[in-house]
Amino acid sequence: MSKMTEDFSEDPALESSQENALPTVSNFVDQVGSRVEGALRQLAGDLDVASVFSPPERVGDRVIITAASVQRSGGFGFGGGGANDEEPGGGGGGGGANTEGRPVAVIEITPSGVNVRPVYDFTRIWVTVVTGLVAIWRFSRK
Numbered sequence: 458m459s460k461m462t463e464d465f466s467e468d469p470a471l472e473s474s475q476e477n478a479l480p481t482v483s484n485f486v487d488q489v490g491s492r493v494e495g496a497l498r499q500l501a502g503d504l505d506v507a508s509v510f511s512p513p514e515r516v517g518d519r520v521i522i523t524a525a526s527v528q529r530s531g532g533f534g535f536g537g538g539g540a541n542d543e544e545p546g547g548g549g550g551g552g553g554a555n556t557e558g559r560p561v562a563v564i565e566i567t568p569s570g571v572n573v574r575p576v577y578d579f580t581r582i583w584v585t586v587v588t589g590l591v592a593i594w595r596f597s598r599k
Contacts, residue, residue: 510522511523511524518568519565521566522566525560529554530554533550533551561575563576
């Protein structure tokens, strides 16, 4: 190793500038990811068994438990830019989350056995039927 390289590597100013160096891209992505995950967790909450199954209710010699379908969604985005090279650019970001649930079954436990009865969402069924009929009518006209 040359004398110049040895002196350069032992320079205290260089060491302090390396300690204060900008984070790497992967560190930055990890930090953003953990912040987004934390924000979405706060917005949507943790999903657990109580979100899907109700507490058991005793009615005579029967136990009734309701079951639900739970869907979660979320996202975020960032952007930035400027009018030209002379003017500073702007930037921004945002995100959000959504949690929806709907009943799907009633579980009935009796001394003679277990019955699972589906819960039908007739509004959803009719919307699907009407949408299908409109699509068939629309494409049959061509």
